[in-house]
Amino acid sequence: MAFCLPIEEANKIKEAIRSGKLSPEKLNEMTSQERRNFLANFIGKENAKEVNLLFEKKLLLKNQERAMSDWAREITGLSKEQKEATLEKIRKTYAEKKRRLQDPKENEKFLNEIVSDIYSRKFKTETTLEEAQIITELSQDLxxxxxxxxxxxxxxxxxxxxxxxxxxxxxxxxxxxxxAEANKELFVNPLKVRGLMEKARAISVDAKIALNFIADNSRSIKASVDNSLWGRQGIKALFTKPKIWANNFAKSWQDISTTIQKGNEAGEAILDGVKAEIYSRKNYLxxxxxxxxKLDIGTGEEEFPTSLPSKIPGLGRLFKAAEVSYEAGAMRLRADIADVYYDLAEQAGIDMTNKIEIGSINEMVNSLTGRGRLGxxxxxxxxxxxxxxxxxxxxxxxxxxxxxxFSGDFSNFAxxxxxxxxxxxxxxxxxxxxxxSGFDEDSVEWDTRSANFGKIRLGNKRFDLTGGMSSLIILASRIVTQQTKSSVTGIIKDLDGGFGSPTGMDILWNFTExxxxxxxxxxKELIAQKTFDGEEPTLVNQLTNLIVPIIIESGIDASKKEDLANTLLVLIADGLGISANVYSYNNDWNIKPGKELTQFKEKVGEDxxxxxxxxYNRLVNEKIVELNKDSDYKKLDEEDKQKKLTSEKGKIKSKIFREHRFKYKRTK
Known part of the structure; x- marks a missing residue:
């Protein structure tokens, strides 16, 4: 974007020129650093850098060359050949200056500090002369x-x-x-700044840094200790480009093994190697x-906003291995799949220089690998x-x-x-x-109003084979039909807000949270004073939300409800990105127990x-399974099904009360 000096600053420059404080002749006699310091007196440090850069790039060399050329033409006593030779020498001199400005040779001194200013503007970070020298040397190697x-x-x-x-x-x-170094935000001690507003600003800055730290690290930790790209973000590639998926899935295990065995530096070397190989490809060049x-290569993945957890002693390698596997796998997948679609487009006669055509392919490939565009x-x-x-x-x-x-400017080919x-x-x-379903009819739910849709059910375990896409279909189906089907009981309810029935907004909110x-x-849970499972927030369950990886959380949850073999199955599935959930009917009597259950607890004790x-929960679940296989029950309408189930739950609770010789005593 072209630099434009604000009108107030431009007026200051004009006034300085009119007063004689500033003139091109004075500027021309100064070094680059002197010129920047001089201009800063009028228009501030940042504007001075831009104006100085403009002066040196657009005016200084060009005007000097023109002046010298005019002088060579006007001087007398030289033959035509001598004048031409002089002009040629001048052209070469200023061509050499221009080259030194834009492309200095190895170990060649820069033309003042111009290059430093150019890099500062290009890369949007303050660049010292020494750093600019390194950038130039690296660029020359490239x-x-x-x-x-x-x-x-x-x-x-x-x-x-x-x-x-x-x-x-x-x-x-x-x-x-x-x-990264330039954008690093540092804590400000509110006690060391003066003024109420400055103290408030310092507190605000510190709060922002702390929140970003918690947000980034908690997301990175939750997404770690697995190889989940392949069954979640990358599962679309499995169904559309299975050979490419399988080839890169195999490579991911080698990435994990190398990083765990050799450490974080080896992991970084893998990522650098993957990027280097992609940069050498024809379609990058x-x-x-x-x-x-753009195709998202080397831009980082949203699941891993920070690598800080990789520095945790011992466990850091596990985190780094997951990060490397994910990022390297995603880059390889995108580049490999994009190459295939470029070939298809060429064969179809698509203009391969058209930004919309190629950009649409890139966007489609990004989405196939879990990277949508937010516009x-x-x-x-x-x-x-x-x-x-x-x-x-x-x-x-x-x-x-x-x-x-919803992509906009998306080509017909894509x-x-x-x-x-x-x-x-x-x-x-x-x-x-x-x-x-051929093996077990109850393992598949075809009704899109149920949370079981898009999943394979084995007992109380559900395995999502859609990479999360089914949740969008379920949401749309529930809102359109204004009905929901219980994934546990199978009972269908209208979204009318009646007793025990949710509303459309409830459905939307549950999806969002x-x-x-x-x-x-x-x-959210601290504000509501209730966890997702309906429990009271505690230090333990909130820390679990922040720092326990998803795979471990799923394993712990499964171990409470399933045997070892089924728990391992859940861990393996979740580790590969196939979201696994274990749930069944569960009524926690400690949550809003009421007078009857309170009396029962007082009589029998906590254990x-x-x-x-x-x-009670086990017997109710067994009864639900039994009812769903009963042909007479299936013929009932939804209201009668609910009445039947409520009646059976009451019978089970009464039976348990009798076993403990408990009878509820009504109180006034």
Whole structure:
């Protein structure tokens, strides 16, 4: 974007020129640093840097060359040949200055501090002269490596290509490090600043830093200690490009093994190596990966906003292994799949220089690998992810199911490919469900109003084979039909807000809170004074929300309800990204117990009360299974089904009370 000096500052410059305090002649006699300091007196430090850069780049060299050329033409006593020779020398001199400005050779002194200012503006971070020298040297290495490339964007040897990729990674890493250091926010001690407003501002800054720290690290930890890309964000690739998926899935285990055995530096080397290999590819070199809407390569993944947990002694390697597996796998998947679609587009006669055509392919591939585009909200991605766990993953599922209806500027070719992909996914998932239902009819739910839709059910365990896409279908179905089907009892209820019935807003809110980030889930539960399971918030359960990885949380939950074999099954599935949930009918008598249960607890004591509660839930679950297989029960309407189930639950509770010789005594 072109630099524009604010009108107030421009007026200050004009006044300085009119008063004689500032003139081009004075500026021309100064060094770059002197000029910046001088201009800062009038228009401030940042504006001075921009004005100085403009002066040196657009005026200084150009005007000096013109003046010298005019002088050479006007001087007398020289022959025509001598004048031409002088002019040629002047042109060469200023061409050399221009080269030194834009492309200095190795170990060559910079032309003042111009390059430092150029880099500061280009990379949006303060760049010292020494740092600019390093950037230039790294850039020269990159340029020399690229010179070995063939005209058709291929390499004479694989080594040449990888050397170029490594040089590109070196430049990116160095500049990325400078940006990270420049953007690092530091705590401000409110006691060391003066004034009420400054103290309030310091407290605000500290609170923001603390919240970002908690939000980023809790999300990273929750997403760690697994290899979940393949069954969650990457499952769409399994159903559409299975060979590419399988090849990269196998590589991910080698990434994990190497990182755990050799440490975090080996993990970083893997990520650098993956990026270097991708940068050496023809479709990076010819610009397709970055044409229009860019293919997300080397931009980081929202599931891992920070690598800080990798520094935890001992456990850090497990975190790093999960991060490396995820990021390396996602980059490989995107590049491999994009290459296939570029070839298809070329064969279809698509203009491969068209930003919309190539950008649409890139966006489609990003969505296939769990990376949706947030559009105008892209710049607010960090803030959005502080509230929601994976906003881009959610958008990728929405894009896939709607064939990118909300993408805008999406080409017909890409829409056709997205539609084909959706058809492949529906077909593959349907085949899996048909096979499962052939073994056990109750293992598959075809009713889209039930939370069991899109999952395979084994007893009380549900395994999501859609990578989260089924939740969007369930939400839409419930809102459109204004009905919901219990995933436990199978009873259908209208969303009319009647006794025991939710409303449409309840359904929407439940869907939304399931997408909250760990930090925001804690905030929500502390405000409501109730956890997702209906319990009272405690230090233990809130810390669990923040720092226990999802896979471990699922395992702990499963171990309370299932035997060892089934718990291991849940752990394996969740570790591969296939979300596994274990739930059944569960009525916790400690939550709003009422007078009857309070009396019962007082009579039998805490231990017997819990034992009776567990038995009640077990017997009710057995009765639900029995009723759902009863042909007469199935013929009942929903209201009568509910009455029958309520009656059976009452009988079970009465039986348990009799076993403990308890009879409720009504009180006034």
């Amino acid at each position: 340029k020399r490596a690229r010179e070995k490339m063939n005209e058709d964007f291929t390499w004479k040897t694989e080594e040449d290509g990888l050397n170029f990729g490594a040089a590109k990674v070196a430049v990116d890493n160095y500049i990325g490090g400078l940006k 010819n610009g397709r990966y970055e044409l229009g809407k 105008r909200l892209e710049g607010a991605g960090k803030a959005i992810n502080s509230v929601f766990f994976s906003a881009k993953f959610f958008k990728s599922n929405l894009d896939t199911l709607t064939v990118h209806a 829409k056709k490919q997205a539609a084909i992909n959706l058809l492949k996914m529906i077909s593959a998932i349907s085949i899996l469900f048909l096979i499962s 399931n997408k909250f980030s760990p930090m925001f889930s804690v905030i 017997k009360f819990k034992e009776a509660n567990d038995k």
